Each structure stands twice: as structure tokens, then as C-alpha cells.
Amino acid sequence: MATITLEQEINPWEAQAARFDFAARKLNLDEGLWRVLRHPSREIIVHFPVTMDDGRIEMFTGFRVLHSQARGPGKGGIRYSPDVTLDEVRALASWMTWKCAVVNIPFGGAKGGVICDPKRMSIGEVERMTRRYTAEIIEFIGPEKDVPAPDMGTNEQTMAWIMDTYSMHQRQTVTSVVTGKPVNIGGSRGRREATGRGVRVMCDEALKYLQMPVNGCRVIIQGFGNVGSNAANLMRERGYKIIGIAEYDGGLYNPNGIDICSLLEHRQRNGTVLGFKGAEPADSLDLLTTDCEILIPAATENVITSRNAERIKARIICEGANGPTTAVADEILADKKVFIIPDILANSGGVTASYFEWVQDRQGYFWKESVVNEQLESILAESFDDVVRYSDAHGVNNRIAAYMLAIDRVAFTIKQRGIYA
Template identity: 90%
Template sequence: MATISLEQEINPWEAQAARFDFAARKLNLDEGLWRVLRYPSREIIVHFPVTMDDGRIEMFTGFRVLHSQARGPGKGGIRYTPEVTLDEVRALASWMTWKCAVVNIPFGGAKGGVICDPKKMSQGELERMTRRYTAEIIEFIGPEKDVPAPDVNTNEQVMAWIMDTYSMHMRQTVTSVVTGKPLNIGGSRGRREATGRGISVVCDEALKHLHIQREGCRVIIQGFGNVGSNAAKLMADKGYKIIGIAEYDGGLVNPNGIDVCALIDYRQRNGSVLGFKGAEAADPVEMLTQECEILIPAATENVITSRNAERIQARIVCEGANGPTTAVADEILADKRVFIIPDILANAGGVTASYFEWVQDRQGYFWKEDNVNEQLATILAESFDDVVRYSEAHDVNNRIAAYMLAIDRVAFTIKQRGIYA
């Protein structure tokens, strides 16, 4: 393995590109298609002013990257963080292309972001920034072009502002321009829990595949936001033992299992998991390397790297976050025979439910939550089987199998459509 710096190792675009290149090589992908699929088709950078509450005019920078529209409109979230970069958004857009193809839904990949700190902004400032960002990219988004969704530090309210801004410009209500909206303006039942539900489904499938009993299966979850908390609750209800929760401000551990519902209530009241009486405080960084059957990194990128991969003791790593494991760490975990459920499969419940919401908006007919959950479970279980079969047929790990399966599907579509030149 070539020696690289940690900075190179954790660069999300380089990580995505390395895995794409490896999978494309395994597929013997045509050189022309390789070039088409390796790079995004459109990258937008916008700089725009927003009037702050004190009358100051602040300049913000936003991004929207469209990786592919070969299989359908672009699809991908919008994140608001001080750390967002073009490389990160570019990588996430590419991952969305592969994620949609792995679960075989008719979208391509896209992603967006604005460099800001929403924790330091008022509701009014966030609304004005969101609307101006939407206006800056408005010609590039739409139900048949590119459909945004919530991501880090964005939510139903942000999606409502985007939908309203787009609708005002179109002079008609267009609910299908975004997903992850409030129910009363075209949102879907089950959407909020969908990513966590998808994680629980693929973990069930992994236990069956590896012949591990679910009852008492020990789980550690990094991140207790929407994804982590819903995964924890759904898995605890099924009999998994949630023994650890790692958050940015501290961790909790209880070998006998944490009462997840009580913890969710506690966090809603206190804004943090710290001080919860049903578990002992623990170092959140060290918790990643504690003994368990399933480790679920469900927070941010690059939490499993060359610096800690050797100490991972989990039998299964189920990637609730995008890009939590670096390519270098992948090789280490493969040597340790850790069964990885890669992000482009593990957290695809969110985009699958977003697809359901888009379909419902376009139909003007909305499904019952049981129907959403049933269809979601079916798609995720079938996709897990597809990836495992591909892995066994091509003698590669699950991540490379997922990439190969996705690239194969997108490349096949491009060949059918032909290259317009």
C-alpha cells in the first residue's frame, strides 16, 4: 500500500475517485465511459449577499454539483456547515449517483451546500440565506432536473423555504422540486425515519448472511441525530442491544443496553446526551474501537482511518454516514475480515423514501406509512442481496461490489442512450 498523508487519505473526492477507479478497472469499463462517469457533469459556485438582522450585508458561498442525469434527475441533499468544500460536495454528488443505482431508483447524483454556521444565525437570517441561495441556482434545479433534500444542518423547514422560493419564481406551486418537506406541503410519511429504518433492515440482512443471532447483538452507534437515533430506536425494538452512543460532545456506555426511548426524550429536553443517568460517560473517540457485533458510524466522514482501523473490534461496520471509512482503512478492515455494509447501500433508505415522496408529489396521491415502510424494506433487502451476490461472483469486498454494481447499471444506461456529441 502506497504511503499517503492523512490529508490525502481523508480528502472525500480522492477517496471516492480511488474506489471508482478500482471498481471500473475490475469491470473492464470502456475507457470513454470511464471518463464520462469519473467527473461531475456540472459544478456551480455562487457568491451571494444576505442582509443580517443587524443590517450588515454578509457574503455567502454556495455550491451545487450535478454528477449524473443518465438514469433520471439529479438527487441529493443540501448541507449548511462552516467546513463544506467543493471537493466534499463533488464527492457526495458522485456517491449519490452510485447510491441511487445500487437501490435501482431512477435518479442520478447531486449535492449542494453553503458555507455558514447555522448555529450562529437567527431563523430570519437562515430563511433569507436559503431563499437567496435557491434563487442563485434556480435554473439548475427542478422536478425533472435536480431535486434537493435535507442534509447536515438542514431540515423540513429549509426544504419548505426552497420549495416556496422555487414556486414563487414558477408562478405555481411545485411541491416535487424538493423532498424531505413537511407532511402538509407534500412530504411523505416515514421519510424522517427512513435512513435509520434502512440501516436496521440491512443490519437484519447482514445477521442472516453471517448466521448471527439478533437477540443480544451488541451495537455501538456514533452520532445520535436523526439517522442514529432512529436506527437505535428501531433496532432496540427488534431486540438489538444498544450498548454505546458516541456524540460530538461525549459518549455513553451501558453493557446491559441503553434505554433508547428514554435517551431520545432526555436529549430533546436537554439538547445533549451528557448527564443521562441510564449509562456511564465514555470517551466518544475510544468507543469506536470497543468490542461489539455492529458498529454504526452515523455522523460524519472520515471517522475510521489508518489511525484507528486496526483497533476496530466490530464484526460488522454499517455506514450510516456518507464516507465514514477511508480507502486506506478499508484495506485494514478487509485484512481483519470485518463485514462492511457500505454507505451507498447502508444509508440509502433516505434517498429511497425521497424517491417515494417525489413520486407521490407528482401523482398527487399519498401513501400510508405502512406502505412506505414495506416498500422501503423490500428495496433495501433486495439491494443487500444484489451487492452480496456481486461480491461473491467477482471476489471483491462489499464496497467494491456496490460500486461495480452501480457503475455497471449507470454505464449500461449511457450505452443504451448513446453519447450526444
């Protein structure tokens, strides 16, 4: 393995590109299609002013990257964070292309972001910033072009503002321009829990595949936001034992299992998991390398790297977050025979439910939550089977199998459509 710096290892675009290249080589992908799929089709950078509460005018920088429209409109979230970079947004857009193709839904990949710290802004400032960012990219988004969704730092309210801004410019209500909206303005039942539900489905399928029991299966979850908390609660109902929760401000550990319902109530009251009496305080980094059957990184990128991969004790890693494991760490974990459910498969419940929301908005007919959940679980279980079959057939790990399957589907569609010139 060539020597690389940690900075190179954790660059999300480089990590994505390395995995894409490896999978494309395994597929013997046509050189021309390789070039088409390796690069985003459009990258937008906007700089725009926002009037702050005290009357100051601040300048913000936003991005929207469309990786592919081969299989349908672009699809991908918008994140608000001081750490947003173009490389990160590029990588996330390409991952969305592969994620949509892995679960075989008719979207391409896109992603957006604004460099800001919403925690330090008032709700009025965030709204004004959101509406101006939407206006700056408005000609590039739409139900048949590119459909945004929530991501880190954004939520249902953010999507409502984007939908309203877009609708005001169109002079008609266009609910299908975004997904992840409140239910009363065109959102889908079951959408909020969908990514966490998908993580649980993937863990269920992995245990069946590896012939391991659910009861007593010890789980550590890194990140207790929407994905991590919903996964924890749904897994608790299934009989998993959640023994560790790692958050940005500290962690919790109880070898006998954490009462997730009580923890959710504690977090609701206090805004943090810290101080919960049903578990001992623990170092969040140490929890990643604590003995368990399943480790679920469900927060941010690059938490499993060459620095800690050798010490991972989990039998299964289910990637609730995007890009939590670096390519270098992948090689170390492969040597340790860790069964990885890669991000583009493991957290695809969110985009699958977003597809359901988009379909319902366009139909003007909305499904019961039981129907959403049933359809979601069916698609995800089938996708898990597709990936592990591909892995067995080609003698590659699950991540490369997922990439190969996705690239194959997108490349086939491009060949069918042809290259317009």
C-alpha cells in the same frame, strides 16, 4: 500500499475516485465511459449577499454539483456547515449517483452546500440565506432536472423555504422540486425515519447472511442525530442491545444496554445526551474501538481511518453516514475480516423514501406510512442481496461490489442512450 498523507487519505473526492477507479478496473469499463463517469457533469459556485439581523451585509458561498443525469434527475441533499468544500460536495454528488443506482431508482447524483454555521444564525438569517441561495441556483434545479433534499444543517423547514421560493418564481406550487418536506406540504410519511430504518434493515440482512442472532447483538452508534437516533430506536424494537452512543460532545456506555426511549426523552429535554443517568460517560473516540458486534458510524466522514482501523473490534460496520471509512482503513479492515455494509447501500433508505415522496408529489396521491415502510424494506433487502451476490461472484468486498454494480447500471444506461454530439 503507496504512502499517502492523512490529508490525502481523508479528502472525500480522492477517496471516492480511488474506489471508483478500482471498481471500474475490475469491470473492464470502456475507457470513454470511465472518463464520462469519473467527472461531474456540472459544478456551480455562487457567491451571494444576505442582510443579517443587525443590518450588516454578509457574503456567503454556495455550491451545487450535478454528477450524472443518465438515469434520471439529479438527487441529493444540501448541507449547511462551515466546513463545506467543493471537493466534499463533488464526492457526495458522485456517491449519490452510485447510491441511486445500487437501489435501482431512476435518479442521478447531485449535492449542494453553503459555507455557513446555522447554529450561530437566527432563523430569519437562515431563511433569507436559503431563499437567496435557491434563487442563485434556480435555473439548475427542478422536478425533472435536479431535486434537492435535507442534509447536515438543513431540515424540513429548509426544504419548505426552497420549495416556496422556487414556486414563487414559477408562479405555481411545485411540491416535487425538493423532498424531505413537511407532510402537510407534500412530504412523505415515513421519510424522517427512512435512513435509520434502512440501517436497521441492512443490519438485519447482514446478521441473516452471517448466521448471527439478533437477540443480544451489541451495537455502538456514532452520531445520535436523525439517522443514529432512529436507527437506535428501531433496532431496540427488534431486540438489538445498544451499548454505546458516541456524540460530538461526549459519549455514553452501558454494557447491559442503554434505554433508548429514556435517552431520547433526556435529549429532548436537555439538548444533549450528556448527563443521562442510564449509562456511564465515555470518550467518543474510544467507543469506536470498543468491543461489539455492530458499529454504526452515523455522523460525518472520515471517522475510521488508518489511525484507528486496526483497533476496531466490531464484526460488522454499517455505514449510516456518507464516507465514514477511508480507503486506507478499508484495506486494514479487509485484513481483519470485518463485514462492511458500505454507505452507498447502508444509508440508501433516505434516498429511496425521497424517491417515494417525489413519485407521490407527481401523482398527487399520498401513501399510508405502512405502504412506504413495506416498499422501502423490500427494495433495501433486495439491494443487499444484489450486492452480496455481486461480491461473491466477483471475489471483491461489499464496497467494491456495490460500486461495480452501480457503475455497471449507469454505464449500461449511457451506452443505451448514446453520446449526443
